[in-house]
Amino acid sequence: MSTTAEPGNGLRIIGWCAWCQNAADNVRIIQVDEQGSGAGGVRSACRPCIDKHGLTLFAEQPPAATPDPPMRPGYCSWHNQSADHVERIQLSEAGSGGKVHYACVHCIRVWKLTPADEDQ
Structure with missing residues (x-):
C-alpha cells in the first residue's frame, strides 16, 4: 500500500x-x-x-493551450517515402540542386534540418 x-x-x-x-x-x-x-x-x-x-x-493551474500544428502530408526526401507531416527544408541553392525538399518531423530532428520560413 x-x-x-x-x-x-x-x-x-x-x-x-x-x-x-x-x-x-x-x-x-x-x-x-x-x-x-x-x-x-x-x-x-x-x-x-x-x-x-x-x-x-x-x-x-489550467492546462496550457498548445494548438496542434497543421498537418501537411507529403513526401519526405530523406526517407524517400510518404509521411503524415512534412515541412519544407531550407537548403542552399547549391545544396538543393535547385529543387524544393520536404522532410518528415523525424528526419528534421535526426538530421538537424532547418525548416524554411513559410514566407519564402
Whole structure:
C-alpha cells in the first residue's frame, strides 16, 4: 500500500524553494519546465513564499493551450517515402540542386534540418 506525500497527512515534503532559495518543509510544485529532448525542470515553493508571491500550485493551474500544428502530408526526401507531416527544408541553392525538399518531423530532428520560413 502506498501513501502519497501530502501536507497534513503526517508526512513531510522537504525540498528546495526556488523563491527564497532555501531548503524548506512542505514545498509544493509551482512550475514544470518540459523540453522536447533532454531533462526538464521543476520549481517548487514553500508555503510562506506561495502566500507572499501569490503563487498557484501546478496541480491547480489550467492546462496550457498548445494548438496542434497543421498537418501537411507529403513526401519526405530523406526517407524517400510518404509521411503524415512534412515541412519544407531550407537548403542552399547549391545544396538543393535547385529543387524544393520536404522532410518528415523525424528526419528534421535526426538530421538537424532547418525548416524554411513559410514566407519564402
